[in-house]
Amino acid sequence: MDSRNLIYGEWMTPSGETITVVNPSNTKDTVGVLHLSSASDMHQAGDAARHALTKWAALTGTERANYLYKTAELFVAHIDDLAQVASSEMGKPITEMKGEVMRAVNLLKYYAAEGVRANGDVIPASSSQVLQYTKRVPLGVVAIITPWNFPVAIPIWKMAPALICGNTVIWKPAEFASLTAVKVAELFQQAGLPAGVLNLVIGKGRVIGNTLLEEIEIDGVSFTGSTATGMQVAATAAKRNIRYQTEMGGKNAAVVLGDADLSLTIPAVLSGAFRSAGQKCTATSRIIVEQSIYEAFTEALQDEVQKLYISQATDPSSYLGPVASLSQHETVMKYVQMANRDARKVAEGVAKVDPALGHYVMPLVVTGVDKSHPLVTDEIFGPVATLLPAQDFDEALALCNDTVYGLSAAVFTRDIRKGLRFLDEAQAGMVRINQETAGVEYQAPFGGMKMSSSHTREQGQAALDFYSQIKTCAIYYG
Numbered sequence: 001m002d003s004r005n006l007i008y009g010e011w012m013t014p015s016g017e018t019i020t021v022v023n024p025s026n027t028k029d030t031v032g033v034l035h036l037s038s039a040s041d042m043h044q045a046g047d048a049a050r051h052a053l054t055k056w057a058a059l060t061g062t063e064r065a066n067y068l069y070k071t072a073e074l075f076v077a078h079i080d081d082l083a084q085v086a087s088s089e090m091g092k093p094i095t096e097m098k099g100e101v102m103r104a105v106n107l108l109k110y111y112a113a114e115g116v117r118a119n120g121d122v123i124p125a126s127s128s129q130v131l132q133y134t135k136r137v138p139l140g141v142v143a144i145i146t147p148w149n150f151p152v153a154i155p156i157w158k159m160a161p162a163l164i165c166g167n168t169v170i171w172k173p174a175e176f177a178s179l180t181a182v183k184v185a186e187l188f189q190q191a192g193l194p195a196g197v198l199n200l201v202i203g204k205g206r207v208i209g210n211t212l213l214e215e216i217e218i219d220g221v222s223f224t225g226s227t228a229t230g231m232q233v234a235a236t237a238a239k240r241n242i243r244y245q246t247e248m249g250g251k252n253a254a255v256v257l258g259d260a261d262l263s264l265t266i267p268a269v270l271s272g273a274f275r276s277a278g279q280k281c282t283a284t285s286r287i288i289v290e291q292s293i294y295e296a297f298t299e300a301l302q303d304e305v306q307k308l309y310i311s312q313a314t315d316p317s318s319y320l321g322p323v324a325s326l327s328q329h330e331t332v333m334k335y336v337q338m339a340n341r342d343a344r345k346v347a348e349g350v351a352k353v354d355p356a357l358g359h360y361v362m363p364l365v366v367t368g369v370d371k372s373h374p375l376v377t378d379e380i381f382g383p384v385a386t387l388l389p390a391q392d393f394d395e396a397l398a399l400c401n402d403t404v405y406g407l408s409a410a411v412f413t414r415d416i417r418k419g420l421r422f423l424d425e426a427q428a429g430m431v432r433i434n435q436e437t438a439g440v441e442y443q444a445p446f447g448g449m450k451m452s453s454s455h456t457r458e459q460g461q462a463a464l465d466f467y468s469q470i471k472t473c474a475i476y477y478g
């Protein structure tokens with residue numbers, strides 16, 4: 001499969017540099033070719049999105065909703081090929097990938113339904129002959145910049161609310177998820193979305209991402225990716241006074257208290273740490289365990305981690321595939337080497353595939369490092385979790401909050417008072433009792449505190465606030 005750009009309803013192949021995409025599960029297997037765009041391709045997309053805006057914004061919510069419902073139907077019809085392309089391109093296990101496509105379907109339907117919801121307030125005026133009310137209007141042209149780790153769900157949880165609010169979109173996906181992006185855009189096009197409403201431009205963030213943010217007439221930007229890039233995006237947008245949201249990194253903790261039910265806790269901690277090979281912004285990468293249960297927890301964890309195996313992403317029984325790319329593998333392996341040097345191994349999974357075949361990293365739990373060690377402070381974004389003992393609940397909470405990030409945090413306990421205190425005091429945008437750190441529902445607001453997010457939330461109703469602006473209207477009828 002070759003990548004193409006979708007600009008004003010036309011598929012175009014840029015004439016610049018190309019990159020061969022290899023399957024991270026088996027690097028001898030070529031999946032496709034990416035044709036990288038230049039600044040001039042991005043400018044064309046900018047013109048297309050601006051040109052399509054007036055007509056799209058003038059449609060009723062019901063009319064816009066019909067395109068989202070149709071796209072949702074097409075996602076269901078094409079779930080197998082969509083999941084297959086994504087698994088082959090970025091290594092997420094196929095069964096998990098199909099779940100991700102279904103999440104996208106639910107998001108499309110959820111935001112389609114918002115097209116007909118009353119969305120303003122009537123505010124009493126000082127005169128009885130004045131009707132005063134608020135209404136939502138679109139931002140205009142929005143830039144959507146997405147990472148590779150949720151190649152379908154993240155673009156949809158941005159684009160569906162952006163489109164239903166009447167914005168037009170320029171989408172710059174991550175390089176390692178570009179073929180999936182082409183499939184997604186094809187389905188929007190098949191649903192009959194008017195030309196220019198969604199424009200897809202494939203290429204490098206440092207090249208066309210910068211063009212998009214610095215040169216194109218955009219009215220908003222929604223970014224998900226690393227904290228380092230997100231800070232640059234925010235700075236550029238702030239200089240231009242463009243509305244922005246940046247969803248960034250995490251270093252999420254699961255806190256296991258002495259009274260935790262281990263039969264519930266262990267699967268939730270493992271799923272949080274190792275599903276998607278630990279490449280979720282909400283992945284559990286610190287496991288903080290109260291001393292009184294430390295030994296029992298460690299033994300139970302060892303038993304279960306030893307049953308985890310890595311396998312090719314397209315294996316329907318795969319729990320853990322490879323990491324997404326060579327560069328991702330190199331980064332994660334630096335932490336594995338650090339763990340081999342500085343930490344003590346608690347448990348490691350097994351390989352059901354020759355690890356040399358692709359970008360595989362064995363699931364690993366380590367301990368014995370200080371709280372200032374990079375294994376405890378850095379976002380690793382791979383299947384490596386660090387176990388930290390805590391004397392009591394207070395120390396566990398302090399360790400949980402001892403990070404620059406604040407995306408997600410979970411506590412495992414049977415004591416509702418401690419649980420509720422954790423919900424109050426854990427410094428994270430998403431806090432949970434007896435649930436893994438990953439896997440937040442689409443109808444609820446998603447986002448973090450501290451260095452994990454800027455000032456907005458995604459998904460749920462919160463997304464509609466981001467993608468629209470409020471006008472206060474007054475009518476004198478005396």
Ligand code: NAD
Pocket residue numbers: 145146147148149150172173174175203204205206208209210213224225226227229230232233247248249250280281379381407448452
């Ligand atoms: P990344 O920051 O490298 O890239 C994200 C996107 O930004 C890509 O499309 C990339 O091409 C683009 N980009 C890169 N440089 C750019 C620039 N100068 N200008 C404009 N765009 C640019 O992140 P990644 O490696 O793709 O994703 C992994 C990161 O994403 C992790 O840190 C993870 O925690 C984070 N993430 C966060 C959330 C969340 O909701 N908080 C969700 C998923 C992933």
